[in-house]
Amino acid sequence: MLVTGIEILEKAHKEGYAVGAFNTSNLEITQAIVEAAEETKSPVIIQVSEGGLKYAGIETISAIVRTMAEKASVPIALHLDHGTDFNTVMKCLRNGWTSVMMDASKLPLEENIKVTKTVVQIAHGMGVSVEAEIGKIGGTEDNITVDEREAAMTDPQEALKFAKETGVDYLAIAIGTAHGPYKGEPKLDFDRLKKIKEMLNIPLVLHGASGVPEEAIKKAVSLGINKINIDTDIRQAFARRLRDLLEKDSEVYDPRKILGPCRDAMKEVIKQKMILFGAAGKA
Ligand SMILES: O=C(COP(=O)(O)O)N(O)CCCOP(=O)(O)O
Numbered sequence: 001m002l003v004t005g006i007e008i009l010e011k012a013h014k015e016g017y018a019v020g021a022f023n024t025s026n027l028e029i030t031q032a033i034v035e036a037a038e039e040t041k042s043p044v045i046i047q048v049s050e051g052g053l054k055y056a057g058i059e060t061i062s063a064i065v066r067t068m069a070e071k072a073s074v075p076i077a078l079h080l081d082h083g084t085d086f087n088t089v090m091k092c093l094r095n096g097w098t099s100v101m102m103d104a105s106k107l108p109l110e111e112n113i114k115v116t117k118t119v120v121q122i123a124h125g126m127g128v129s130v131e132a133e134i135g136k137i138g139g140t141e142d143n144i145t146v147d148e149r150e151a152a153m154t155d156p157q158e159a160l161k162f163a164k165e166t167g168v169d170y171l172a173i174a175i176g177t178a179h180g181p182y183k184g185e186p187k188l189d190f191d192r193l194k195k196i197k198e199m200l201n202i203p204l205v206l207h208g209a210s211g212v213p214e215e216a217i218k219k220a221v222s223l224g225i226n227k228i229n230i231d232t233d234i235r236q237a238f239a240r241r242l243r244d245l246l247e248k249d250s251e252v253y254d255p256r257k258i259l260g261p262c263r264d265a266m267k268e269v270i271k272q273k274m275i276l277f278g279a280a281g282k283a
């Protein structure tokens with residue numbers, strides 16, 4: 001069933017587990033996410049980035065996800081990931097999305113607060129929940145020094161001010177993760193996470209979670225992470241299966257015989273994440 005993000009995350013926050021938020025941009029990835037959720041009886045957040053919207057078209061990807069979510073037996077939210085453009089956020093609200101991220105983390109704090117507060121007021125008026133970001137979660141490709149990454153981490157006092165002044169439902173925090181494939185092992189600042197959770201007591205979001213060791217994920221969940229964003233691991237599962245399949249069968253040409261097995265490979269990765277996050281059986 002299609003539900004709001006806060007309906008899913010409030011329960012996770014109260015019961016101390018995390019829900020996977022998996023990015024899609026087409027039919028097969030969406031099918032893989034929904035099938036994984038059904039098979040593990042997990043609530044799930046299906047999310048689309050602005051790049052995903054450009055690739056698929058907002059009306060088309062909305063229709064695919066909403067149709068499958070409404071038919072599903074598990075709770076599913078449709079979420080805009082990293083909405084940096086106000087008008088894109090508004091478009092998603094008009095297309096029946098049940099959760100949006102207003103990502104104004106690149107702006108100075110006061111401007112981030114101002115625009116996020118506006119989105120929260122509008123979204124809440126439509127019964128939609130809101131994620132925002134404080135601190136800067138960059139990409140593993142960004143050439144920044146360790147000190148710069150440290151400086152980009154979320155300041156607990158700023159996070160408290162931000163949450164109070166915006167009324168945001170869940171907050172993405174920077175504690176050492178980054179988007180994309182890691183070169184080395186990411187070091188998460190668990191003390192910072194613990195402090196932020198104690199001070200804010202709302203659902204917290206971990207971006208850039210692909211490639212983070214399982215023990216670190218489990219510790220982050222135990223300290224209060226309730227939404228975990230995964231995209232790179234799914235993309236890499238797709239690409240591995242595709243290469244393997246084409247190497248083994250140079251004659252295959254039916255997209256269904258190519259994309260179907262790739263879909264199944266993505267589904268298996270997603271199921272493992274749902275079990276690792278503690279969401280399995282929580283639907
Ligand atoms: O936090 C994550 C996923 O992080 P990951 O790379 O560790 O999977 N995300 O928000 C996914 C961001 C995807 O954006 P784009 O479609 O522009 O490539």
Ligand SMILES: [Zn+2]
Nearest residue numbers: 179207208229
């Ligand atoms: Zn992200």
